Amino acid sequence: MPETLLELRNVAVYKAPGQPIITDVNFDVLDRDIIILQGKSGSGKSTLLKALAHLNLYEGEIAYRGKTPQSYGIPNFRTKILYVPQRPSLLPGTPREFLQVVSGFKSHRGRTTLSIDDPIRVAAEWGIEEELWDRNWSNLSGGESQRIALATAIGMKTAEVLLLDEPTSALDAQSSAAVEDYIIQSLKSADSNLKAAVWITHSEEQGKRVGSRFLRIANGTAQEEASSV
Numbered sequence: 001m002p003e004t005l006l007e008l009r010n011v012a013v014y015k016a017p018g019q020p021i022i023t024d025v026n027f028d029v030l031d032r033d034i035i036i037l038q039g040k041s042g043s044g045k046s047t048l049l050k051a052l053a054h055l056n057l058y059e060g061e062i063a064y065r066g067k068t069p070q071s072y073g074i075p076n077f078r079t080k081i082l083y084v085p086q087r088p089s090l091l092p093g094t095p096r097e098f099l100q101v102v103s104g105f106k107s108h109r110g111r112t113t114l115s116i117d118d119p120i121r122v123a124a125e126w127g128i129e130e131e132l133w134d135r136n137w138s139n140l141s142g143g144e145s146q147r148i149a150l151a152t153a154i155g156m157k158t159a160e161v162l163l164l165d166e167p168t169s170a171l172d173a174q175s176s177a178a179v180e181d182y183i184i185q186s187l188k189s190a191d192s193n194l195k196a197a198v199w200i201t202h203s204e205e206q207g208k209r210v211g212s213r214f215l216r217i218a219n220g221t222a223q224e225e226a227s228s229v
């Protein structure tokens with residue numbers, strides 16, 4: 001049996017008291033899963049993903065390796081169950097400065113594997129030249145900042161579960177394929193900490209290419225489906 005990484009029991013997220021966005025969510029994330037989250041715009045996909053990373057208030061229980069997020073310390077938990085936004089919005093400075101800040105976070109310290117060269121190497125595989133790390137975020141294209149944010153998340157090497165919010169939405173087909181392949185290979189690699197991903201996509205084709213399990217959000221809850229159709 002694959003290891004259980006995350007367990008969600010009766011998870012619910014509310015806009016305001018009495019106004020649920022999503023309720024009664026129950027599923028497990030197992031080692032090697034790539035769970036595709038699908039559903040209409042506004043159905044609650046990002047809301048659920050952020051709740052998984054403890055970035056949204058929720059009701060119910062989320063356990064990571066059988067323990068509560070609080071028991072790991074929330075900042076530490078968030079480095080293990082790592083939410084990657086669609087785009088890094090309104091960040092000041094340059095990606096290199098951002099990398100220096102996040103690599104200095106207390107919850108990352110003491111990891112011998114950590115090197116700020118790693119994200120730069122990952123991004124280079126996706127066509128990001130090193131000079132772009134020294135350009136202000138505001139002067140990068142949507143696709144450049146998307147790849148840099150994703151390379152930072154993967155290159156930090158702390159995450160066991162990546163929570164990917166439309167990670168290739170700003171990319172052309174070729175760049176998108178390079179990112180997909182890299183993530184799939186990282187999940188398979190014994191050298192990588194990465195064990196699973198929950199991945200929001202609006203592309204059924206992408207879902208079929210990368211997904212091993214499929215969750216659809218509809219009618220205010222999440223149901224597992226046999227395939228992406």
Ligand SMILES: Nc1ncnc2c1ncn2[C@@H]1O[C@H](COP(=O)(O)OP(=O)(O)OP(=O)(O)O)[C@@H](O)[C@H]1O
Nearest residue numbers: 014015016021039040041042043044045046047048
């Ligand atoms: N903090 C919040 N306060 C109030 N409403 C919110 C909040 N966050 C999200 N919502 C609402 O909850 C619903 C779900 O939003 P969410 O961003 O999770 O949808 P989504 O499925 O990811 O959509 P999309 O595919 O368009 O990105 C939307 O109606 C949104 O307006």
